[in-house]
Amino acid sequence: MATVAAVIASTHHPFYYRASTATGADRPPFADEWVAKIEAFRETLTKARPDILVMVGSDHFHQLWLDNMPQFLVGKAPYFDANWYNEEREFGLPRMRLAGDEQLASHILRNGLDAGFDLAFSNELRIDHSITCPIITLRPEADLPIVPIYTNIFAPPLPRPGRFVELGRTIRELVESWPIDKRVAIIGTGHLSLELGGPRQFGEHGPDPEFDRKAVDWIASGDVDGCLSEVTLDSLHQPGNATHGFMDFMLMMGVAGAGAKADHVDSLDLFHTMEAYFTWYPNGVPA
């Protein structure tokens, strides 16, 4: 049977690639600290020795559009091209190509449907920075096959937070029931408080540092019930108009399990938004 080698939840900051590769006068003052934190975070995945990565993210109106919008979608294809013209333009992100694992994707689709999630699928999916940012930060070799899973945190009506947690629990069960002897890391990215295109954007910190502090505590301690008791589709407007991306963190709390304390917790207060990084080892910390 497959083993969940690591569960990882992270913010996906599209500026990391440019900040970390900039030199001289172009290198921002926070870059060195940021790179050091990312390298420590990367080590938590490396030492889990994964064979396959299940990658949870959200398309930012690249391929998925309002004329045909899935709530949850699994990519099943031999390859996934990655990053888009407007991500090259705005963030300097490189074009990439990642291999897919169609066997695991098929297992997740068939058994996810049978478990009560009407998952959409795509056989030709170009993935965006919600998935390539964690490749760049956690596995820059980009040498492992992936199964991308997209969630809709972007185009209302959205599924409610509890549904994200339930999907996370189900993804964990589906990976653990896959009858193939592989080590699978489940990685998901979202946001803490975030404002995009509104009056609170691009401030000195994220738009709601108090929310960010609580969110890091919920995730780090596995406090699923506490988080669900305060977070609703309506409440997520308060910390910032793009904060519904936090529901992908809630999905990852579902993967990690209620009460599961993260084995690695780190954060970095940046302008515009706070970074946060979490790793769990469900089967014990690797040697």
Next chain:
Amino acid sequence: MSKYLLNKFLYTVDRDPDLVERYRQDAAGTVSWWEQEMANQLLNCAVAEKSTWLEFTDEERRALREHDHVALFGLGAHPFLTLTLFIAMFERDHGPLEYQKAYGRALHQHSLPYPDIAT
């Protein structure tokens, strides 16, 4: 209200480098052409299979023709689409992050709850 069509304009222009430049340089002409030729085109379908009913309201058309991102926010256009396209068009005329900060300041009349973006 046609929030969907506003978003469709922002989405289809943003993903096309030539259209980004055309909209920056000739907003009124681009909006007129787009509404005439593109508004009813079903994306991901053969060109002949058009819709028949999509058009802007006067206020939506005006906001797009005048690059009025504050009005677009008020009309419920998706803020991510507006921001991404407007950064592509106008960030180049400003110092680092100046444009993004000014863009936010211009929206300060809006307090919570923001206009509904559901389509």
